[in-house]
Amino acid sequence: MVDITLNQNSKLGSIDRPNSYIGRSLTRDGAIRHLEGGGKFVDDLILPRMVNSAFLRSPYAHAEIKSINISDAQKYPGVIDIFLSEHIDTVCKPWIGVLSHLGEMRSPEQSPLAKKIARWQGEAIAIVIANTRAQAEDAIEAIEVDWVEKEPQINMETALDKDTVVIHKELGNNLFWTRTVEQGDVKKAFKESSTIVEATLDFARHTGVTLETRGIVADWDKSEKKMSIYHNGQAPHMMQHIIAKHFDISEGLVRVISKDVGGSFGIKVHVYGDEMAAIAASKILGRPVKFVADRLESFTTDIHARCHKISGKLGVDKNGKFLSMEINDLSGIGPYSMYPRTSAIETNQVLNLSGSPYIIPNYKAVGTVVFQNKTPMCQYRAVGHPIAVAITEVLVDKAAKKIGMKVEDIRKINFIPDDQYPNKTPSGVPLEDLSHQATMNKLLKIMNVPDLEKQKKLDLEKGILTGIGIISMCEVTNPSPLFYGVGGAHISSQDGASIRLEGSGAVHVSSSITEQGQGTEAIMKQIAADQLGVSMDTIRLTLGDTDATPYGGGTWASRGAGIGGEAVLKAARTLKNNILKIASAIMQTDIDTIDIANNSVIRKNGGEGISLKKLAETVYYRGHEIPQGTNPELIATSSFYIEGIPFVFTNSAMGCQVTVDQDTGLIKINKFWVIEDCGTQINPKLVEEQIRGGVIQGIGGALYEECVYDDQGNMQNATMADYLVPMACEMPDIIVDHVITNSGRSILGAKGAGEAGTGGAPAVIMNAINDALSSMNKEVTSQPITPEKILKAIGKI
Amino acid sequence: MGKGGEEFIMKSPDFCYYEALSIEDAIKFKSNDLESVILAGGQSLVPALNMRLSSPSCLIDISKIKELKNITKDNDFIYIGSAVTHSEVMQNKIIIDHLPVLIDVLDMVAHPAIRNKGTHGGSIAYGDPAAELPAFAVAANAEIILMGLNGIRTIQASDFYHGLFETDIQNDEILTSIKYPILKDNQKILFDEIYRRHGDYAMAGVVANIEILNNEINNLKLVFFATGTKPEVALKTSELIIKDGYDYSNVKNMIKTELDFESDLNSNAEMKLHLATILTNKILKLMET
Numbered sequence A: 001m002v003d004i005t006l007n008q009n010s011k012l013g014s015i016d017r018p019n020s021y022i023g024r025s026l027t028r029d030g031a032i033r034h035l036e037g038g039g040k041f042v043d044d045l046i047l048p049r050m051v052n053s054a055f056l057r058s059p060y061a062h063a064e065i066k067s068i069n070i071s072d073a074q075k076y077p078g079v080i081d082i083f084l085s086e087h088i089d090t091v092c093k094p095w096i097g098v099l100s101h102l103g104e105m106r107s108p109e110q111s112p113l114a115k116k117i118a119r120w121q122g123e124a125i126a127i128v129i130a131n132t133r134a135q136a137e138d139a140i141e142a143i144e145v146d147w148v149e150k151e152p153q154i155n156m157e158t159a160l161d162k163d164t165v166v167i168h169k170e171l172g173n174n175l176f177w178t179r180t181v182e183q184g185d186v187k188k189a190f191k192e193s194s195t196i197v198e199a200t201l202d203f204a205r206h207t208g209v210t211l212e213t214r215g216i217v218a219d220w221d222k223s224e225k226k227m228s229i230y231h232n233g234q235a236p237h238m239m240q241h242i243i244a245k246h247f248d249i250s251e252g253l254v255r256v257i258s259k260d261v262g263g264s265f266g267i268k269v270h271v272y273g274d275e276m277a278a279i280a281a282s283k284i285l286g287r288p289v290k291f292v293a294d295r296l297e298s299f300t301t302d303i304h305a306r307c308h309k310i311s312g313k314l315g316v317d318k319n320g321k322f323l324s325m326e327i328n329d330l331s332g333i334g335p336y337s338m339y340p341r342t343s344a345i346e347t348n349q350v351l352n353l354s355g356s357p358y359i360i361p362n363y364k365a366v367g368t369v370v371f372q373n374k375t376p377m378c379q380y381r382a383v384g385h386p387i388a389v390a391i392t393e394v395l396v397d398k399a400a401k402k403i404g405m406k407v408e409d410i411r412k413i414n415f416i417p418d419d420q421y422p423n424k425t426p427s428g429v430p431l432e433d434l435s436h437q438a439t440m441n442k443l444l445k446i447m448n449v450p451d452l453e454k455q456k457k458l459d460l461e462k463g464i465l466t467g468i469g470i471i472s473m474c475e476v477t478n479p480s481p482l483f484y485g486v487g488g489a490h491i492s493s494q495d496g497a498s499i500r501l502e503g504s505g506a507v508h509v510s511s512s513i514t515e516q517g518q519g520t521e522a523i524m525k526q527i528a529a530d531q532l533g534v535s536m537d538t539i540r541l542t543l544g545d546t547d548a549t550p551y552g553g554g555t556w557a558s559r560g561a562g563i564g565g566e567a568v569l570k571a572a573r574t575l576k577n578n579i580l581k582i583a584s585a586i587m588q589t590d591i592d593t594i595d596i597a598n599n600s601v602i603r604k605n606g607g608e609g610i611s612l613k614k615l616a617e618t619v620y621y622r623g624h625e626i627p628q629g630t631n632p633e634l635i636a637t638s639s640f641y642i643e644g645i646p647f648v649f650t651n652s653a654m655g656c657q658v659t660v661d662q663d664t665g666l667i668k669i670n671k672f673w674v675i676e677d678c679g680t681q682i683n684p685k686l687v688e689e690q691i692r693g694g695v696i697q698g699i700g701g702a703l704y705e706e707c708v709y710d711d712q713g714n715m716q717n718a719t720m721a722d723y724l725v726p727m728a729c730e731m732p733d734i735i736v737d738h739v740i741t742n743s744g745r746s747i748l749g750a751k752g753a754g755e756a757g758t759g760g761a762p763a764v765i766m767n768a769i770n771d772a773l774s775s776m777n778k779e780v781t782s783q784p785i786t787p788e789k790i791l792k793a794i795g796k797i
Numbered sequence B: 001m002g003k004g005g006e007e008f009i010m011k012s013p014d015f016c017y018y019e020a021l022s023i024e025d026a027i028k029f030k031s032n033d034l035e036s037v038i039l040a041g042g043q044s045l046v047p048a049l050n051m052r053l054s055s056p057s058c059l060i061d062i063s064k065i066k067e068l069k070n071i072t073k074d075n076d077f078i079y080i081g082s083a084v085t086h087s088e089v090m091q092n093k094i095i096i097d098h099l100p101v102l103i104d105v106l107d108m109v110a111h112p113a114i115r116n117k118g119t120h121g122g123s124i125a126y127g128d129p130a131a132e133l134p135a136f137a138v139a140a141n142a143e144i145i146l147m148g149l150n151g152i153r154t155i156q157a158s159d160f161y162h163g164l165f166e167t168d169i170q171n172d173e174i175l176t177s178i179k180y181p182i183l184k185d186n187q188k189i190l191f192d193e194i195y196r197r198h199g200d201y202a203m204a205g206v207v208a209n210i211e212i213l214n215n216e217i218n219n220l221k222l223v224f225f226a227t228g229t230k231p232e233v234a235l236k237t238s239e240l241i242i243k244d245g246y247d248y249s250n251v252k253n254m255i256k257t258e259l260d261f262e263s264d265l266n267s268n269a270e271m272k273l274h275l276a277t278i279l280t281n282k283i284l285k286l287m288e289t
């Protein structure tokens, strides 16, 4: 692993100056705190007068609630109150999960608790408030519900058929949203193609499985009319806005605090009915209410993702040049579109991103999103990417094999060349600062493909099926206001940072970005210390508190470094300039002759400087010593958002080698390689952790993870024993290396790195497995690729 | 109200906790309170309580009873006390010297943290159809020693398992130890399983007890787990192999007629049959070496 990024961004100054922390693999201090068990999570919080809660949830995927009798349950020991939808609705207004900028979306109003009809197994029906969680669960067992089961709508493929049950009568059918993207003339181009390949791929539903489950403590203070929310979420300011809006509280009187978060992966950036019901209960009771999901609740109520069936077609000419691509994607999202981001975005990303590394002049993509009686589906790490990348890269491999070209060569001749940016995806989305050629060349070199091919041949002679896969991909990071804001959602694309020099010489930074375990704290500190010229130990940081940090979007869409980091950089530069102005007045010298290094203002040509501690003391306690008229501003605040383009894209190339056991169907990933281009790396070790963690989550989707449902809509494997997440013993070595193309949209030049691994791994694994099966002329097309699917594909069972 | 502390931690239905001082003490408590259950390592029981799959009146903790924590040996048998943990078995000198295959088996049981708490007797008594130890006990011709109000009784492991999580333990009884015959010089126990993730319950597994005479299989007992509702002995298949040697298609048909395969989330019945056949194949290959 590299300690220092090779290609330092010249806008940041030289790497060998004092306090140059950007680009260094420093150990993050939060890691030790967590290792020592010092984390403070929502469930650790105990407030005076706090009560606990648990939910009665629908045991059926689709059922009418004829009546609910809570009178026995109310008498149970420790029970304080029980609320149904009609009670909660008196303090909380319903919501609708639609946006306005992507064509018509149709989703009905949703309240925290189900009214009359439950539409998925696990939907909350009643909230029991009791002194302890155990008492609340005892009482749940005593609530009598007269259920009338309704036929569930489970299968997305028949959702729009005439005789299918319609989940929301008022909508007339089960269609949520559909979109068509078209560039060029696809029909004509397919006619002109000398070779056309086709594929249909299935992606099972899976979910994020955060180590820390969703949790909230809501504390309504009647006297101040203030709602304090302790929430393990990703976007405190978004939650502040939503809670204010739906509970009719002035926005300034809602405080959202999100401290340690044990993983989020996009699971914790949505509005959940149970959390809203807990807030409502606090507002009604006037005391703090805690809700922390148990693992069963996580599996049946945390958003699910994927659940796509996609078919695609790629037309190429005699030389292997891509002429035309067409895809048709179907996705099932459960009974409601999630709020406020909607459940259309995964499909939208599939339409936007398919084919994105390549020049494909004619492109058509159709997406259809339908309702089902299953857990709601929404944005999870690498939204849409696994589907878009897999359909593209599977088709590319097929085309290469069909016309007898090497899989790397067909990619090379079709890439958008590195020197031809700005450019556009086949769907028309602007791209800039990408490096598919450079990353692929570097990948092929470190993989040593000829050696791998030789080994594959030798293995085959011994009857061992080995396969090699490669892919290229784009990753969406750092969204601009054109992502959600334009569609009417109050989701900030801006982030803010504030930085101040304190009387002791310590530097305090606050940022609207939050920490979920990925090391945000470390990179914010590195940027601040680097840009200010102070040592790391002088920096303290506050994140995740709407009362204490600048306003901003929070952590999602791999935007922490690129957007939040740039705000810190700008604030640090402004503060530095302020300090230098004051110092030049005190030191009676021109501002150009001084700089800050090692916690002191220094004279560039030598001579005595002044420590920041001393300078701060002078400003705060002995201002009379400073010439009059000097603006003593030792605090600076900055904001940043991406302008002019919808996203800052990044790109990567990945490869892997797998062995498929013909007897058992088990797949072993022998080795995995990633070349990532995320622009400036603030902390290469943390970038690589993101890549590796992302790849492992991608391996989960490719080989293990699936929310298994029976035909009545009951989730069958909602425990950690039955739902298989990838585990350390099965994980391959993941070799990570980099190409660095800085983003031109910021001084920092950083793009995102959080999602590429998850987006690319499923495609490269599928390609490698199908390469292994190609000697038998067989293929697999459905993820997760289980041993059973392999054995079926090769005719063993 | 808002007391904090432990009250906030509990999730299961309320129960009382009783730390038994001796085997007799535990039996007495259990026969006086039929709604009470034995708590050994808690690795299967406690999750079930938290998921509210059961709500016993009382947990009788036997993990501190000294007599249940011994591993001993005489001329013909090894005795493993029911409250000995998996980790303790793996580090025990008697086991290392006289039944080392059990260590390989336990290496496939969960992960170190769970093996540090989970007990030998707990696993045998619980009788998960996908668990390794019940099948191992059946294949090794072990005897299960139970103690109740009427004293001690002994039952063959193969008779101990009745059906899905159903065993021969009576309401007043406690499983006190497992008695393994010491292997003869010409006898071997071989073990293999197919799993998707290390430490998971298997998709299918086999334990084979083999006796060799003049380089030929003289005796064979194949026991499968994770294939049906309990450990299953494939007697006829074993006999067929002794008689005719190994033949994939023949063995597959034989296993198919002899055993009932039950689908689970990781593999359907057809897959399990296939894997059981593959495992038999592998075991016999292993035997040749």
Ligand SMILES: Cc1cc2nc3c(=O)[nH]c(=O)nc-3n(C[C@H](O)[C@H](O)[C@H](O)COP(=O)(O)OP(=O)(O)OC[C@H]3O[C@@H](n4cnc5c(N)ncnc54)[C@H](O)[C@@H]3O)c2cc1C
Pocket: A721, B037, B038, B039, B040, B041, B042, B043, B044, B045, B046, B062, B082, B083, B108, B109, B110, B111, B114, B117, B118, B119, B120, B121, B122, B123, B125, B126, B128, B130, B131, B132, B133, B169, B173, B174, B175, B176, B199, B200, B201, B202
């Ligand atoms: C994540 C995980 C993975 C696992 N993977 C595996 C695996 O791969 N293979 C495997 O075999 N096991 C696995 N296990 C189970 C583990 O081996 C347990 O140790 C075992 O199932 C139960 O042992 P215990 O001592 O914890 O029993 P407990 O949980 O305390 O008790 C289990 C049941 O047996 C009864 N009981 C226990 N002891 C006695 C006794 N002496 N007399 C009468 N009744 C008794 C109890 O009343 C209870 O009903 C796993 C467990 C976990 C949590």
